[in-house]
Amino acid sequence: MQAGAVRATIPNQPREAVEVRRARPGPAPSWVVPVVPSVVMVLLGAWGLTRQGSMWRDEAATWQGVHRTVPELWRMLAEVDAVHGLYYLLMHRMFAVAPDNLLTLRLPSVLAMAAAAAGTALLGRRLAGPWAGLTAGLTFTAIPSTQHYAQEGRPYALVVAAVVVASGLLLTALTTRRHAWRPWTAYALTMLVAVLLNEFAALALLAHGTMVFLAARTALIPWLTAVGGVTLGSLPLIVVSLGQRAQVAWIAPMTGARLLSVAGMVLAGCLCAWAVGRRRPDAAPAPVSLPALALPLLAVPQLLLTLASITWQPLYVDRYVLFGNVGLALLLGAGAERLLRAGRIRVPRRNWPLVAMPLLALVALLPVELSMRQWNSRVDDVLAAASEAEARGGRDGAVVYLPAARRDTALTSPDAFRGLRDVTLARNGPDSATLRGIEAAPVLIRTAMLRERRIVVISDLGIQHHRGTAVRDVAKREVLTEHFTLCEETRVRGRHVAVYERGATCADRS
Structure with missing residues (x-):
């Protein structure tokens, strides 16, 4: 008898031994498919979550927004950052009930990305079977940009989670006959939340529309109705944010490397879609094939944002289509x-390599994952700059920010600047309904700076490297160059802290 066989007696048959081979192991329990990827994502998100106690400038904007009162926040959103309004309101409530620290700032993103990993696995199980779903969920966690934005106090992880939930609701709506309005309503509400968290989530709507048009045209009318509801619900945000387009003026034009990256992702998706083909006969019933949902979700937002960036205005940033x-x-x-x-x-x-492949990818990408958890994986660190300013600033003198946006250093750590006078500020952020306040006119800036003997300057690269043409910044640079002497300077985690003195040489300081 061969190894691995067992003896069994078949009823109504002679009582001789009959060799029966062991059955192959069945699929993993249903709960494993969503739970394993979500647990892996939580562990990856918790790993190095504080990033050496650092906070970069975009997270500093979140910090400033959520620490205002709700009326102050509403007034600010009318002038700036309306696109992040819902996220700021949600985080405002989060900080009202949780400790005031970096974990509170980033934990919602970790949990949202874990939910997205679980949802991705469920979508895969629904369309291609449990092992494909488990592999898809683990693959999602292994993608470096997934881990990157799971550890940021910004809305992009929440957008991803909302889009995943909406995709599942869309599949349900396509198969529901009785009370069909319910999943369509839930789909519309979830996509509305996604768009209110970030307007670029509307590109996911177009991806869903592509799927409906190609694979389920009978559902075009209810899908268009849902889109109409999302549009009406988000119309006030769209109108306000159109008046704040200057906020995306920093986005650089598309480069050849970026175009190749987009083309490579879309091509990889197309090759996988070809390999997958139509839905497996033994997969769970689904209205569409997996490629019909997944390929538009990958390709349509990437290609549309790339086209808009080339023909209209630079808009392509990977987190917008995460x-x-x-x-x-x-x-x-x-x-x-x-x-x-x-x-x-x-x-x-044969099933276990499906789980092993994304786990091996996690190991292979370990150097990338380690680098993402260092402070220098982001542009700068406002907290380190504030600590340096406190050490060098003392309790007497003035502080100047070049450009004015670097005032976020003090707004996130006000205690570090006690005793230093912000001599260029005319109206603070809450009073002016802006994020960082409004500075005085250039002539008043000159007068105020010339009254000071000692000035701490917070900048990106130091005034000798600053090339900004804003009239207020030009005035600051000219006064410092012509009337002050550089006494101390240091480069700390992406920012420059310097001390200038007037009327004495640096050696005369006591």
């Missing part, structure tokens, strides 16, 4: 499962 990672993970997970099922890769237990 939900494309869901489509990529679904395609990679289902593609790997299909290749193994086709017998092109022969292993003793």
Whole structure:
């Protein structure tokens, strides 16, 4: 008798031994598919979450916004950052009930990305089977940009989670006959939340529309109705944010490297879609194939934002279309499962390599993952600059920010600047309904600075490297260059802190 066989007596048959081979192991329990990726994502998110106690400038904007009263926040959103309004309000409530620290700032993103990982796995299970779903969820966690934005106090992880939930609701709506309005309503409300968290989530709507048009045209009318509801609900935000377009003026034009990156992701998705083909006969019933959902979710937002950046205005930033990672993970997970099922890769237990591949990817990407958890994975660190300013500033003198946006150093750590007079500020942020306040006219800035003997300057690279043309910044630079002497300077985590004195040489300081 061969190894691994068991004896069994078949009823109504002679009582001789009959060899029966052990059955192959069945699929993993249903709860494993969403739980394992979400747990892995939580562990990856918790790993190095404080990033050496650092906070970069975008997170500083969140910090400033959520520490205002709700009326102050509403007035600010009418002038600036309306696109992040819902996120600021949610985080305002978060900080009202949780400690005032970096963990509170970033934990919602970790949890949202864990929910997105679980949702991606469920989508994969629904469209291509449990092993494809488990692989897709783990692949989603292994993508570096997923881990990057899971550790940021910004809304992008929440947007991804909302898009994943909306995608599942859309699939439900396409299969529901009785009370069909319920999943369509839930879909519209979830997509409205996604768009209110960030307007670029509207590109996911277009990806869903592409899927409906290609695979379920009978649902075009209810989908268009849902889109109409999302549009009406987000119209006030759209109108206000159009008046704040200057906030995206910093985005650089598309480069050749960026174009190649987008093309590479879309091409990889297309190859996986070809490998997956149509839905497996033994997969769970679904209205569309996995490629019909995943490929548009990956490709449509990427290509549309790229086209807009080339023909209209630079707008492409990877975090604006971060939900494309869901489509990529679904395609990679289902593609790997299909290749193994086709017998092109022969292993003793053919299902386990599906789990091993994304885990091996996590190991292979360890240097990248380590670098993402260092302070220098972001542009700067406002907290380190504030500590340096406190050490060098003392309790007497003035402080000047060049450009004015570097005032976020003090707004996130006001205690570090007690005793230093902000001599260029005319109206603070809450009073002026702006994020960082309004500075005085250039002539008043000159007068105020010339009254001071000692000035601490917070800048990006130092005034000798500052090339800004804003008239207020030019005035600051000219006064410092012509009337003050540089006595101390240091470069700290992406920012420059310097001490200037007037009327004495640096050696005369006591």
